[in-house]
Amino acid sequence: MTKAATLAEIAIEAGVSTPTVSKVLNGRADVAPATRERVEGLLRQHGYRRRRAAVQSSQLLELVFHELDSLWAMEIIRGVENVVSEEGLSVVLSESSGRLTPGLSWMDGVLARRPTGVVLVLSGLSPSQQAQLTSRDIPFVVMDPAGDPGQQVPSVGTTNWDGGLAATRHLIDLGHRRIGILAGPRRMMCSRARIDGYRAALDIAGITFDPDLVREGEFNHQTGHQAGLELLRPADRPTAVFTGNDMQALGVYEAARELGLRIPEDLSVVGFDDLPVARWVGPPLTTVRQPLTEMAEAATRMVIDLARGNPPSTLRMDLATSLVERSSTAPPRPLPR
Amino acid sequence: MTKAATLAEIAIEAGVSTPTVSKVLNGRADVAPATRERVEGLLRQHGYRRRRAAVQSSQLLELVFHELDSLWAMEIIRGVENVVSEEGLSVVLSESSGRLTPGLSWMDGVLARRPTGVVLVLSGLSPSQQAQLTSRDIPFVVMDPAGDPGQQVPSVGTTNWDGGLAATRHLIDLGHRRIGILAGPRRMMCSRARIDGYRAALDIAGITFDPDLVREGEFNHQTGHQAGLELLRPADRPTAVFTGNDMQALGVYEAARELGLRIPEDLSVVGFDDLPVARWVGPPLTTVRQPLTEMAEAATRMVIDLARGNPPSTLRMDLATSLVERSSTAPPRPLPR
Incomplete structure (x- = not known):
């Protein structure tokens, strides 16, 4: 049997009627689970592909x-x-x-x-x-x-890596040298790409990467708030933070407020995503636009x-x-x- | 003919076949516009109602x-x-x-x-x-x-009226007497109900309604910003503003920032809706929750x-x-x- 296997042939091999194979193809519920599984297996095995014109x-x-x-x-x-x-x-x-x-x-x-x-x-x-x-x-x-x-x-x-690079370069161009990063969860490729972009920008500018200025966490406000407090409490705090997304950035805003740090006078913050909310917060957030739409x-x-x-x-x-x-x-x- | 008019009877009256009436019922495109209109008119005229069981x-x-x-x-x-x-x-x-x-x-x-x-x-x-x-x-x-x-x-x-009442009462209970309102557009009933709730709260508290403290506009950030500047620039500015929704409230936040007014020390703001963003802005926004979900x-x-x-x-x-x-x-x- 080749790819040209017909429903009838699959039905014979599965030991069911052709209409039953047809039911499985159409996601109908009235087929016994074991039968469905057998038919799905044969469809897969034969690389069956319904011609679009057929339906x-x-x-x-x-x-x-x-x-x-x-x-x-x-x-x-x-x-x-x-x-x-x-x-x-x-x-x-x-x-x-x-x-x-x-x-x-x-x-x-x-x-x-x-x-x-x-x-x-x-x-x-x-x-x-x-x-x-x-x-x-x-x-x-x-x-x-x-x-x-x-x-x-x-x-x-x-282009997540490029976004991380651009955000960090912007901060370096402004004169920042101690730049913190709050990255998204490491299990997501986008988090890894953004932090690598950040490291590349530091490297190009001859700034030594400092693991003490790195935090990692979920893409939400709470993570931004907690990691923000951790990053900003020490006396040698960073003068700028690049965050994994806009929600984290708003969490860093809250941490800065609690610590009496003004944005941007005492602390620069860059987000990622450019959600509509980025325009509406105080001060409006510099961020890396991800063209979601x-x-x-x-x-x-x-x-x-x-x-x-x-x-x-x-x-x-x-x-x-x-x-x-x-x-x-x-x-x-x-x-x- | 009564409500019991059948498709066949409607077809005869419309001078078309029964399948054509059926096509109109099912929103099929392959019926001439004039025919569709005639059939729709007859369906309406006879109060035809397909029994759910029929399809x-x-x-x-x-x-x-x-x-x-x-x-x-x-x-x-x-x-x-x-x-x-x-x-x-x-x-x-x-x-x-x-x-x-x-x-x-x-x-x-x-x-x-x-x-x-x-x-x-x-x-x-x-x-x-x-x-x-x-x-x-x-x-x-x-x-x-x-x-x-x-x-x-x-x-x-x-309950829009109750929301307007509760927001304004909250401000009165805090000691505010000059309370501005930025209402939504008057063409929407919700805007009218909220402003009426505001007036009722003032009335109950024996505070004279001051039309100078009222602005009206679309439910967005820009309106909040502009109306906020208008309300807050005068020397006898209100000490609190109740806004038509959270987006307007964020616009008032921006106006206050520009005028050097701190929230809540110099100005109290109440929003309406309780969108997620209300929790994340600085300071977190007091608002009337509309249970949208x-x-x-x-x-x-x-x-x-x-x-x-x-x-x-x-x-x-x-x-x-x-x-x-x-x-x-x-x-x-x-x-x-």
Whole structure:
């Protein structure tokens, strides 16, 4: 048997009827789990791939978040909506984190809905999930600001290393020499890339890397507050802090307030992301803009292209970060020269 | 002909085939506009209502925003997701503002998708749209923080007047007498209710209402900044400002910074909404919490109940606001006593 295996052949090999194979393909719940598993296994084994022409996809695009409580989810939703509304598609929104709907898993729901494609945000797909989508000819793209794409998975990311470099260079150009960094969690590639960019900028400027000025933690306000207090309490505190994201930066703002340090007079702070809130805090935050809306647009266009049979020229696309200078950075006092 | 008019009878009256009437019912694009209009008119005229049993609804719930760029959209999405994930439904997200997808209007898309129900956020439905959904037996609920529901439309709102009263009382209890208000736009019922609550609190405390301390404008940062400067520049400036929402409050924060006024020492500020950002700004914002997530949950439960043939006991439900005291309010200086 080759890739040209038909449903009928798979049915015979699985010892079931052809309609049963068809039910499995369409994510229907009324098939015994053991049967489903056997049929899925054969579909995978034979590299079965339903021809798109054989079934009409719905006018739906699936947008899957790992979790919806991130502040930047809205930026991403906006980007996806921008593209799908031009294309006459509608967005089905879901959260993947361990969500099981009664009787049907998230994946079964997707298979039953026959979407045009799937955009996943920070959500990996297991190899067997990838195989399930591929066998139904449902394309998927990972929008991946964490910079940790799976193998051979089409994905859109951002230039995290360059962002770390630009933020740190900006502080060095202002005259800072003791520059702290509060990095995101090390398990995420984006955190590693940003801290490496920071180290590269120090190295280029001939500033020795000081591990005492490095903290690491989750991407939230509380981490920024705690790590900020740790970094800023010592007498030889840094004159500037580069944070892993804007939420951490706001936590550092709070730590500075508590310690009586004014921003930017006593302390410069640079964030990462450029969420809308960065413009509204006091003082407005200098930050590295991650083009989340544009990344979501690119991921959505990529998945629609795939659905139309136009594979992208590259599987991994990184959109550029850029430094947005606002009022939270200034030369250090006293000037170190 | 009565409500029991069948599709066949409507087809005869419209001079079309029964399948054509069926296509109109299902939002299919392949019907001439004039024919669609004639059939829709007859469906409306006869009060036709498809029995739910006659067609299987999809496992989709439509969530429609007037526009998606509001900061609180995320709070609402989360509430809807909380309920639908329990119920095994998925959310289709769309923006209503003038959106027309190629060939199909938003409404046609809804009719074609056969959702379990529709939750509209701040989006009214025209009477003819209401009739379209009703004839397909698709229930809808308006989630309506603006407090301006249509006639007989099931809706979930919040207690805006009580919120205005509680915010102003809190400031009066702290000793403030010159209390400014920056209200939202007068075209929204919620703005009117909040300012009336403010006036009621002043009245109860025997404080004369001073129109010079009132400003009005859109619910954004820029309005807060501009109106804040206007209110705070005069020598007899108010010692406290109650704003229409948290974004306006952050604009007032910026105005105060520019004028060298410290919060809360020189100026108390109360917001409205309690968006996550209210906790993260400096100082953390005292605000009136509008339970957006709970309102979205209630609206979603209501529409699912309607879909199951359980009409709600009341068409309009208002969830309570509550004052959240943080660090942006304090007694005025010098003390007025």
